[in-house]
Amino acid sequence: MTAVLSVGLLALVLLACLWLVLGPLRAGAPEDPDAAERARLEAERERLYAQLQTLGDEAARPGLERRAALTLRALDALPPVPRSGRRVRPLALGLLAVATLAVGAGALTFIPRWQLAALNPAEALNLQATLSLPTLKARAERTRQNADYLAWGKAAFDSGRYDEAVSAYGNALKLNPRQPEALRRLGILLLTRGERGGQAPSAQDATQAALLIRTAAQLAPQEPESQLLLGFALARFGQDEDALRALERYRTLDPQGRDADELITAIRARQNETDPGLRVYAANCASCHGPSGGGGVGPSLRESVLSRDALRQITLQGKGAMPGFPNLRGAELEALLNLLEGWQP
Ligand code: HEC
Numbered sequence: 246m247t248a249v250l251s252v253g254l255l256a257l258v259l260l261a262c263l264w265l266v267l268g269p270l271r272a273g274a275p276e277d278p279d280a281a282e283r284a285r286l287e288a289e290r291e292r293l294y295a296q297l298q299t300l301g302d303e304a305a306r307p308g309l310e311r312r313a314a315l316t317l318r319a320l321d322a323l324p325p326v327p328r329s330g331r332r333v334r335p336l337a338l339g340l341l342a343v344a345t346l347a348v349g350a351g352a353l354t355f356i357p358r359w360q361l362a363a364l365n366p367a368e369a370l371n372l373q374a375t376l377s378l379p380t381l382k383a384r385a386e387r388t389r390q391n392a393d394y395l396a397w398g399k400a401a402f403d404s405g406r407y408d409e410a411v412s413a414y415g416n417a418l419k420l421n422p423r424q425p426e427a428l429r430r431l432g433i434l435l436l437t438r439g440e441r442g443g444q445a446p447s448a449q450d451a452t453q454a455a456l457l458i459r460t461a462a463q464l465a466p467q468e469p470e471s472q473l474l475l476g477f478a479l480a481r482f483g484q485d486e487d488a489l490r491a492l493e494r495y496r497t498l499d500p501q502g503r504d505a506d507e508l509i510t511a512i513r514a515r516q517n518e519t520d521p522g523l524r525v526y527a528a529n530c531a532s533c534h535g536p537s538g539g540g541g542v543g544p545s546l547r548e549s550v551l552s553r554d555a556l557r558q559i560t561l562q563g564k565g566a567m568p569g570f571p572n573l574r575g576a577e578l579e580a581l582l583n584l585l586e587g588w589q590p
Contacts, residue, residue, distance in 0.1 A: 252352075259348075267341070279323050286320045374403035385413060391420045398427060407434050407441060425465035429474045432457030436478060455482065462491070469499035476505060485512045489537045509536070522584030525577050529570055538588050543567060547588045556585050 277283070293313040300306055364372065378400045385393040398413030411434050414427040422428075435454040439445025446454060458478045462471040476492035479485075489512055492505040513536065517524040527536070533543035540546070551559070560581065563569030573581065 263341075267337075277326050283320070283323055283326075286316055286323070290316045290320065371404050374400040375406075378404060378406065378409070382409065382413075385416070389416075391417050391424075394420070395424070395427065398430070402430055402434075410434060423464060425461040425468060425471060428457045428464070429461035429471055432461065433474045433477060436481065451481075454478070467498060469495050469502055472498060473502070473504055477508065480508055480512060485516055486537070488512060489516075490539070493535070493537060493539060520580075520584065521577065522580035522582075525573065525581045526584055529573070530581075533567070538585075546585055548590065549585075550589055553582055553586060556582055 290313065293309055293316060297306065297309050297313065300309070378397075381393070381397040381400050385397040394413050394417035398410050398417060401407070401409035401413055411431060414431040414434075417424060417427045418431065432454045435446055435457070436451055455478045458474050462475040465471050472491045472495035476488045476495060479488035479491060489509065492509050492512075495502060495505050513523075513527065517527060526538075530543075530546075533541055534546050535541045538546040549556075557578070559567070560573060560578070561569055561571050
């Protein structure tokens with residue numbers, strides 16, 4: 246919509262400029278204000294020349310010659326004829342045609358790409374999926390092949406036609422139940438059906454859906470989407486710790502993926518409210534040891550087997566590259582140590 250509007254505006258501005266620039270051409274050759282006088286003098290000159298050529302009486306010659314000289318001088322004294330636009334005109338029109346062609350070619354080749362460039366990759370994918378959906382659906386219903394069901398399901402899922410995605414993936418799984426993408430996507434669609442305006446799943450169906458997602462994560466633990474959807478499902482069942490770990494694995498597998506950010510933030514906020522140790526940890530330690538202790542610049546604290554006293558000492562005094570935190574004390578410090586002990590294997 247905005248693209249159409251801006252192209253229209255651009256065209257208007259262009260037309261206005263052309264109108265102004267081409268004004269002189271439109272007017273044609275400029276007028277000669279002295280045309281009448283010039284014609285009169287030229288006629289006079291021709292007349293005097295003719296008289297001089299057919300002169301019978303030589304005595305009249307000096308008078309005639311003087312008048313002819315005066316006429317010539319008067320002609321010379323007239324301002325020169327304004328240059329006619331005749332020769333400039335074809336050149337200007339030619340250049341204009343070239344410019345128009347260039348703009349036209351540019352519009353045809355550039356604007357379509359520009360419009361696509363206005364879409365982010367996800368929107369472009371969405372658009373393509375929506376466009377190809379009817380064809381894929383028809384093919385899957387005709388051939389009843391697994392690959393065609395998967396292609397239909399993927400296009401439907403990507404373009405947000407979740408009911409179609411459910412039936413496509415459902416059909417694919419009837420043909421072969423060990424397909425991670427179909428399993429986890431069907432699972433998440435069934436699990437979130439209530440939010441999309443359908444009937445919320447019963448507790449039993451929800452458990453079933455979670456099972457699909459878990460199975461997918463076991464079949465394809467290295468696929469980012471496996472971990473992402475597992476994280477979503479676990480968070481729904483209130484298993485925040487496990488959800489966070491799955492979502493962090495998702496981010497490790499797909500460092501560019503931003504789909505988990507919101508949920509991670511929400512879970513953290515929820516945890517910080519309920520666990521004071523986690524609040525201290527998030528503020529002081531998470532930057533180096535990872536948001537849930539899995540490690541980063543500093544080692545994993547989930548594999549550490551230090552005693553409570555050793556943990557206390559390292560926390561207060563630091564170790565190697567790690568700075569000490571001597572201002573942690575009292576209930577805060579104890580809550581942090583409880584958390585670290587809880588993480589130990
Ligand atoms: C600036 C980064 C950084 C911060 C912040 C940090 N650590 Fe560390 N931590 C490290 C590094 C690096 C090591 C490894 C030190 C070594 O072994 O030389 C380490 C080691 C540890 C160890 C020992 C682990 C083991 O098994 O040997 C513990 C326990 C620990 N940190 C706890 C904490 C706690 C609790 C906090 C927050 C109060 C914290 N760290 C903040 C970087 C950091």
